[in-house]
Amino acid sequence: MSSNTPTTTTPVTSLKRKLSNADLAGSHSHVKSRELKRATTVNYVYQDEEKQGSLKPLNGFVTPLLTDMYQITMAYSLWRNHRHDNPAVFDLYFRKNPFGGEFTVFAGLEEVIRFVSDFHFTQSEIEHVRSILPDCDEGFLEYLSKLDASKVSLYAIQEGSIVFPRIPLIRVEGPLAICQLLETTLLCLVNFASLIATNAARHRLACGKDKIMLEFGLRRAQGPDGAMSASRYAYLGGADGTSNVLAHCFFGVPVRGTHAHSFVTSYHSIDDLPESTVLDPNGKTHDLLKLALKYRDELEFKTTVLSELYAFLAYARTFPKGFLALVDTYDTLNSGVPNFLCVSLALHEIGYQGVGIRLDSGDLSYLSKESRKMFKKVGQKYGIDYFDKLQIVASNDLNEATINALNRQGHEIDVFAIGTNLVTCQAQPALGCVYKLVEINGQPRIKLSQESSKVTLPGRKLAYRIFGEAGHPLVDLLVIQPHHTNGDKDNGSAAHVQDEIPEAGKRVMCLHPFEEQKRVLVTPSSVVNLHKKVFDQGVVCEPLPSLSDIRTYCLSELGKIREDHLRPSNPTPYKVSVTKNLYDTLHGLWLESVPIKEMK
Structure with a gap:
């Protein structure tokens, strides 16, 4: 921003939460009438003071108990039936782009990594599980007390990327029970973050590159947690600053007012x-x-x-x-x-x-x-x-449609201060990410539905982004990535055959996952592997980028997407395709899983 900007202070280094085991101290959850209150002040450290391997969630509410009850009951049943350690693979993805558009901004990965890295049940949390499952086996509680993510691996798309339906944002691999226990929390951390970031990116496009866009929504946000998340991810998606002083303190977001x-x-x-x-x-x-x-x-x-x-x-x-x-x-x-x-x-x-x-x-x-x-x-x-x-x-209750209308009418506005419609996502309240089992014990799994959009794509997959001669992405291609562990047995299925990796200059067939007649041959000018391992059996694979770096990456990636995919009215759908191998695996499992009806 120019020197003629509203009064501000210099952004500080991002603050990160450093929680102690005493955060939930004093909980006697078995006494149902008692309400848990925070007993101690939460300590924070600057990001550059944070040691690798000591990552903590940014929000004190992000613990293993931030989950749905059925995750606990499923984990207990898996443990009782000796299936809790079966190797499993889950995909976290979404089915439809929000706001009637054709793109989404992926956000929330840092919080996912922090949560998984720090995953453990405190003694007070174990006591709370005992209170809600009073008849459970003590051995299960002992199992939970020792549970961590030391056998879990995460593969993910880079945070801030422009992403599309069906492409796994995160692939979770590990023992079945803990992968199941991660589901609700991961969805909570990704859904709202990606929705806000996408909303901000759409408002950013409406405002234009030469205008300043500010997030002024603190007073209208969905409570203090929603306010902090909204300020963080609105900045990631393209806002230039916020009115939220605490977001400046924690995340280094420039503050204006x-x-x-x-x-x-x-x-x-x-x-x-x-x-x-x-x-x-x-x-x-x-x-x-x-x-x-x-x-x-x-x-x-x-x-x-x-x-x-x-x-x-x-x-x-x-x-x-x-x-x-x-x-x-x-x-x-x-x-x-x-x-x-x-x-x-x-x-x-x-x-x-x-x-x-x-x-x-x-x-x-x-x-x-x-x-x-x-x-x-x-x-x-x-x-x-x-x-x-x-x-x-x-200011005045601005939204994407109002800004687009102002652009058509002509205006002399330099700075758009957007509040309610940005932080609450009034145009659409939720993204709708899902978390589905795609492989267990080395064998692909499929979930069927009468709606093809809800049918899962089975097996371990990698996504490759294929670019055309003009430098724009043309298609995201999902390929099968088998893993060969000592316990794997090749049964000759397509899922155990190494898919051909797309290469620059080499023509590749891209198929629609459900409509065989929709296929296209593409000769890439370049190819990018979208997935990389970010967490490997208890170890964070790379230092976490700063929020400012993620924002810069997001805006850079947004600039690579063709304008017809980004336009607010009647955008062109982006192609998400599968290889012939994955197509055959999908439809083979589909036929195997559907009961054959008998007519009399």
Whole structure:
């Protein structure tokens, strides 16, 4: 952002949570009438102070008990029936892009890695499981007390990537019971994060690359947890800053803010401005009120609301380097903007520059254009070039459709401050990621449905993104990736045959998973393997990137996608295909699993 941005502080290094085992101390969950409260203050460390292998979830609520009850009952049944250690593979993916669009931003991976890395049941949590399963075998509780993710591996797409339906965002491999216990928490950590990031990316596209987009939704967010997640992932998806001070403290998101209507209406008379002087950059004292009234007379702004002028002067003398005024408290064009100009001229005379105005009501297209005309007229009158470029910030319950409409109408808005519709995702409340078993004991598994969109793609898979000559992605191709462990026996099925990996310059057949006639031959100019191992049996494979780095990567990837896939109206669906080998495996299992009906 330019030097004429609203007042801010320098972003700090991201803060990470460092939890102690005492976080849930004092829980006596078997006493059903008691409510658990946090007994101790949570300790935090800076990201660069965090040691590899000591990762903790960012949110204190993210524990093994942040799960659905049926995960606990399934784990108990698996343990009772000696199936808890069977090797299993699960895919976490979504079936349909949100907001009527054709792309999604993948987010939440860092929190997934942190949760899995730290996965363990505390003694108080074991006691809580005992309270909800009072008749369970003590051996199961002993099993849970020793359970961790030391036998779990995660393969994932890079966080911040542009992703599409059916492509596994995360592949989870490990003993069946713990993989099952991870399901609900992983879905919780990915669903909202990806939805917010995608919503932010869509708003970013609507605003345009040359505009500033701010997230101002804290007061309308879904509680404190939703607010922090929304600020984090809105920034990841393209927001330039937030009003949320705690998000700045924790995640290093740039923070922005000016004043509210209540600040303006709190001023009534000159008595509310007992001091009107301000020091210029050289330390000399000036009467800002006297200067502003002089310009008010010269410009013949005789009908402006004086109490509003007093409020602006009070704010300007507090922040002479960051004066940005909310101008619609009484009358935007007949009072707010003229009063702002009088104060800005006074600041200019003593060596400062005003920043701009915020519009929070009315016809934003018209008001922004008229305000810009006034800026230019006054700038020309006094020979001040930068007045042409004073910022115009717009808020007023903005959403993607409103911003697109403003673009069609024409406007002079520089900064879009988006609140409710960004952080609550009013256009769509949930993404709908699912978590499905695709392999057990080395054998592929399939879930069937009368809706083809709900049929799972079996087996261990890798996704390759195939790029065309123009440098845009053309298709994501899913290939089978068999694993050969000592216990695997090759039964001759397609799932145990190594799929051919797509290569640049080598033509490859890409098939629709359910409609055989939909197929295409593609000669890649380049190929990217989307999946990499991020967690390997208790070890985080690579250092976690900073939030700022993920955001930069996200915006870079967004720029590679063809515009027709990104457009808000009637976007072109992106192709997600399978190899012939995977197609045959899918349909072979489908036929094997469907009972043959008998007609009489």
